[in-house]
Amino acid sequence: MPLRLVFMGTPEFSVPTLQALAAAGHEIAAVYTQPPRPAGRRGLELTKSPVHQAAEKLGLPVRTPRSLKGEEEQQAFRALQADAAVVVAYGLLLPKPILEGTRLGAYNGHASLLPRWRGAAPIQRAIMAGDGETGMMVMKMDEGLDTGPVAMTEKVAIGRDMTAGELHDALKEVGAKLMASAMERLERGDLEPTAQPDEGATYARKIGKEETRVDWTRPAAEVHNHIRGLSPFPGAWCEMPFAGKPERVKLLRSTLATAGSGAPGEIVDELAVACGEGAVWLLELQRAGGKPVAAGDFLRGAKVEKGARLP
The missing domain is CATH 3.40.50.170 (Formyl transferase, N-terminal domain)
Incomplete structure (x- = not known):
């Protein structure tokens, strides 16, 4: 019954x-x-x-x-x-x-x-x-x-x-x-x-706003887990320099890079970012007021130079 x-x-x-x-x-x-x-x-x-x-x-x-x-x-x-x-x-x-x-x-x-x-x-x-x-x-x-x-x-x-x-x-x-x-x-x-x-x-405490910013000094695996764990909401984020001004960007998808090294937060190849250990590729991003886009489309609308440092 x-x-x-x-x-x-x-x-x-x-x-x-x-x-x-x-x-x-x-x-x-x-x-x-x-x-x-x-x-x-x-x-x-x-x-x-x-x-x-x-x-x-x-x-x-x-x-x-x-x-x-x-x-x-x-x-x-x-x-x-x-x-x-x-x-x-x-x-x-x-x-x-x-x-x-x-x-x-x-x-x-x-x-x-x-x-x-x-x-x-x-x-x-x-x-x-x-x-x-x-x-x-x-x-x-x-x-x-x-x-x-x-x-x-x-x-x-x-x-x-x-x-x-x-x-x-x-x-x-x-x-x-x-x-x-x-x-x-x-x-x-x-x-x-x-x-x-x-x-x-x-x-599993509630996600706080204070923990959503990416810390590039952490190992790449931890940064990758942080990004995908907060995607799509509330979204992990970092600041990127556009025309000399920092702009907040959400990072919605990533993967571990197989090569590449540099100082934490350094752009080492297109949208590959060095971490405390290793590096991550950023695959999907979202600028303030914009829509989520794949890395290739993001780079066509925003110039991110190799060697730049993300704080």
């Missing part, structure tokens, strides 16, 4: 899971998502979240509370009489009455191989750390930060030049299938979560 579910999610990453659960025939009693946010150049228009928009297309009821800490919201949640809650990148803290507000509990789709990379930015942190693999996990939630027992896992390899955006897109599809399988097992009564080990736990 299909489950009666509450779905809780906000960004585009969450949408495939909502769609997969609906397609599997589960009854979605309500969809919880973040409230509409100001958008547009002037911030005057309110834009519904990707999950909100997807839920409306599916004809599902949507709720957008700013907090779940109040008794009224908690009573409204319990009144749904759901079998379980499915949570994927919702963005609000779930207090204990919400975690316990369904018959079978709340299940989270998390984009890492727990206990590695608990927290807000597991996709970016895995790449920035140079991890060779990550994955999706279905975890039964408790009051800790991604500390609950794990029910299902699907590993995903991280390619040498893969960006956070590419990994994001791969994981959202894997996560949708995994959660649909988990809810099928929950429906049958054979989903058996296992406690996470404490050993190997790491925290």
